[in-house]
Amino acid sequence: MTSLRPDISLDDLIVCPTCDAVYSLDVPEEGDRAVCARCNTVLITNRRNAAFRVIALSLTVVILIIASAVFPFLRIDAVGLNNSVSILDAAFAFSEGLLSLLALVTAALIFAIPLCRAMLTIYVLAPIALQLSPRKHAKQAFRLSEALRPWSMAEIFAIGCAVALIKVADLAEVSFGPAFWMFSVLVVLVVATDNFMCRWSIWKALDTS
């Protein structure tokens, strides 16, 4: 084992969380990214006004997600009978016995978790963007938001819709409600938000408190 030279501060180092490679810290220029040379994990993303952009996107996500849960999502018509459903109706289609457990899980994956992440992001980033000191429990909030990241499945639900539509297309006529379009926009925004967010910078900003 090599002992560390005493003249290097630990704050001047960055370690790749994926493969444990050590680098001396070199913050990339605006518009650039720092990437691990060994495993290509993105370590730092430096985009101009990233915090403001992420906040703007997250606000839009909150509005769209609430709206798309309330308004009708899809409507089906067949020989005089019709039925229209919202996103939450889809989740609560699992209603018999043990399947109701699955209803809660589905509602969380497509509605509650994406909504929760967007709100946590705003809570954490707003003070950083305005150069104020972080809010109370901002670290815990960001921790939770990061832990929820793999469980936010709005975009997967969107592709599920496409598959379901084609499956019923020969059975009945399907039309889109306003929520369908909102949800489509939402999916793009959720992905964009994640690409703008630089975790390293956020943790660093939370640290100086």
Add this chain to the structure above:
Amino acid sequence: MSQRSAKEMGLVACPRCTKVWPIETDRCERCGKTLHSRSPKSLQRVWAWWVIGVMCYIPANILPMLTTRTLFRSEDSTIVGGAVELIHHGSVGIALIILIASVAIPVGKFFAIGFLALSVQRPSAASQHQRQILYEVVEYIGRWSMIDVFVVAILSALVQLKALASINPGPASLFFACSVIFTMLSAQSFDSRLIWDRHDQMKKSSAHV
């Protein structure tokens, strides 16, 4: 490659907020995460979730995923059965999506995670880079298996046309969702830094020869 790992340098990096600490640090002071140079019992947890995931996948394929009632008949279909039926109706593309998301991805994931867990314990023919890519693919693609559960949710909510036609979810949907969730937890338990350790050790032993 001249890359040294944090472990070799007597350091440990927080996997959540990437802050660097001396190796004997127990807890990240910035974000509160318990620090381990390599997660202890990472592989045990990987295998534990893996086994439950595989176990849930079996009833998910045997039990009915959907029950379709039309005017004259009621029909249960399993995951594969539903896809075969789609092929008979001419929707080969949709059948392929369902088969890839519900069969190819989960089964491929079981093998991939099993392979990765074994490969860090014994010499492997695959290079570190190949295994790193495999790990990233598994992490990224695992969530997409959820698509079939969402399709069932949308279909069951939408196709409720009284006597004419109705679709209801079957018990397989619950098992399938559990299988996807447990496999995601299995992949998350895997400490990807282990992939690169082996590399470091081999480099050292070859230097001694």
